[in-house]
Amino acid sequence: MKNFDIAIVGGGVLGTSISYWISNLYDLNVCVIDKESDVAKHTSGRNTGVVHTPFYLDPVKKKIFAKSAYLSNELWKKLANKTHTPWNEVGTIEIALDEKQHKTLEKYKKWGIQNGVSENNLTLLDSNEVKQKEKNVVCHSGLFCKSDISTDYTRLTQEVKKISIQNSTEFIFEKNILSFDNNDDIQINFQDNSSIKCNYLINCSGGNSLDIAKQFGLLETFSDLHFRGEYWIADSAYANLVNTNIYSVARHPEFPFLDPHWIKRANGTSEIGPNAVPVPTPETYDGFVTDIPSTISKLGDILTGGAKKLFLNPEFLSLITHEFRSSLSKDAMVERVMNFIPKLQSSYFTKKGTSGIRTPVISPDGNFVPDVIEREGHNSFHIVNYNSPGATGAPAFSALVIKKLQNKGILKNSISQKNTLWNFDSIIEQI
Numbered sequence: 001m002k003n004f005d006i007a008i009v010g011g012g013v014l015g016t017s018i019s020y021w022i023s024n025l026y027d028l029n030v031c032v033i034d035k036e037s038d039v040a041k042h043t044s045g046r047n048t049g050v051v052h053t054p055f056y057l058d059p060v061k062k063k064i065f066a067k068s069a070y071l072s073n074e075l076w077k078k079l080a081n082k083t084h085t086p087w088n089e090v091g092t093i094e095i096a097l098d099e100k101q102h103k104t105l106e107k108y109k110k111w112g113i114q115n116g117v118s119e120n121n122l123t124l125l126d127s128n129e130v131k132q133k134e135k136n137v138v139c140h141s142g143l144f145c146k147s148d149i150s151t152d153y154t155r156l157t158q159e160v161k162k163i164s165i166q167n168s169t170e171f172i173f174e175k176n177i178l179s180f181d182n183n184d185d186i187q188i189n190f191q192d193n194s195s196i197k198c199n200y201l202i203n204c205s206g207g208n209s210l211d212i213a214k215q216f217g218l219l220e221t222f223s224d225l226h227f228r229g230e231y232w233i234a235d236s237a238y239a240n241l242v243n244t245n246i247y248s249v250a251r252h253p254e255f256p257f258l259d260p261h262w263i264k265r266a267n268g269t270s271e272i273g274p275n276a277v278p279v280p281t282p283e284t285y286d287g288f289v290t291d292i293p294s295t296i297s298k299l300g301d302i303l304t305g306g307a308k309k310l311f312l313n314p315e316f317l318s319l320i321t322h323e324f325r326s327s328l329s330k331d332a333m334v335e336r337v338m339n340f341i342p343k344l345q346s347s348y349f350t351k352k353g354t355s356g357i358r359t360p361v362i363s364p365d366g367n368f369v370p371d372v373i374e375r376e377g378h379n380s381f382h383i384v385n386y387n388s389p390g391a392t393g394a395p396a397f398s399a400l401v402i403k404k405l406q407n408k409g410i411l412k413n414s415i416s417q418k419n420t421l422w423n424f425d426s427i428i429e430q431i
């Protein structure tokens with residue numbers, strides 16, 4: 001049976017970035033395990049593809065996400081330039097539809113500056129100024145952020161994987177983890193009856209990370225829900241109706257969904273989305289029930305855990321009904337974007353985009369947890385609720401995870417880096 005010093009569960013952008021840092025700073029025997037045939041096959045390769053500037057993130061409640069996103073922009077840019085990965089500075093206009101939402105834009109500008117964004121990168125525009133920039137956008141006002149980027153996170157994650165392999169990480173693909181025997185070391189048991197062992201495990205398994213943390217006796221009173229975000233692609237004749245990303249102010253910031261946006265993709269297409277439709281598993285990309293045992297178990301969670309309180313909240317139920325409608329009907333989805341791009345018509349969208357699933361975690365008192373959750377077991381570290389803008393922040397956030405493991409004495413302080421793509425000490429100093 002193979003034995004590793006550290007096993008990372010999950011080859012998404014997070015697990016792959018963590019493997020980059022460990023393999024870069026240490027001579028340890030490290031592996032990344034994923035049930036798929038390559039990295040970034042789930043959320044990391046099924047997102048909106050935006051490198052977000054963290055103006056819309058509360059600097060207190062979402063401090064880790066905000067700081068990581070701010071610092072990671074330069075890190076991703078360096079990798080994208082080196083590897084010829086698309087890096088399109090499309091910019092974003094966050095729009096307000098009324099005076100109340102405009103107040104939120106003013107708050108976002110302040111938050112952005114608190115999060116490190118320079119003031120001249122965040123311009124408040126009145127409705128005419130928005131129109132001058134984007135003649136088909138109708139709104140009360142907007143906040144223009146020029147540094148928002150459109151990229152391809154599948155490519156970026158694959159490039160990080162390549163460097164990690166050069167630094168001697170082993171990627172173990174097509175191995176679905178079923179269980180763990182957790183003693184002094186950890187035996188990881190796969191669906192095909194094979195096993196490996198490791199001395200320390202880092203759980204970065206995205207939509208499954210809460211379930212895996214629970215197998216280590218952690219976060220047992222927390223629950224999660226899976227929301228599918230769907231997109232529609234604008235036919236090429238209409239792709240340039242608007243040339244900037246258009247996001248609208250979140251009407252319900254206590255819930256982790258936004259209205260669908262107008263998105264400029266790295267491949268030049270434009271899409272609308274995502275909505276947020278509840279689904280039973282982190283991989284129900286089509287339809288509503290794909291796996292009956294998981295669906296029953298999810299219903300059980302909802303009836304017994306913190307999620308039950310949410311489902312008794314009439315505001316939440318009404319929102320969810322609205323989201324379902326936009327999944328069942330293309331017209332309903334397009335209507336939501338017509339609130340700020342009235343020129344759109346349902347017939348401009350004939351193809352669905354790639355859907356992705358986010359898995360927000362719910363606390364025992366029935367509220368969505370706003371920031372990432374990190375928990376330590378006696379020989380394991382678990383990262384849960386790593387949601388948007390997690391792809392943006394992965395390089396800096398994963399460096400921070402390494403620093404925490406150093407502070408806990410699990411990793412020694414390293415002396416030198418094998419690879420100089422991203423500088424560990426400089427990121428840690430800035431965080």
Ligand SMILES: Cc1cc2nc3c(=O)[nH]c(=O)nc-3n(C[C@H](O)[C@H](O)[C@H](O)COP(=O)(O)OP(=O)(O)OC[C@H]3O[C@@H](n4cnc5c(N)ncnc54)[C@H](O)[C@@H]3O)c2cc1C
Binds near residue numbers: 009011048389
């Ligand atoms: C619709 C949508 C749009 C988004 N848009 C953006 C955006 O524009 N910008 C941004 O910064 N962020 C965005 N995000 C968030 C971002 O994509 C995520 O925060 C990030 O990709 C999470 O990465 P991860 O590595 O934690 O998870 P994942 O990418 O899901 O990786 C987890 C991996 O674990 C593996 N795994 C799970 N269980 C097992 C098991 N039992 N055995 C073996 N392997 C297992 C899975 O196969 C998977 O590859 C978006 C998310 C969604 C859903």
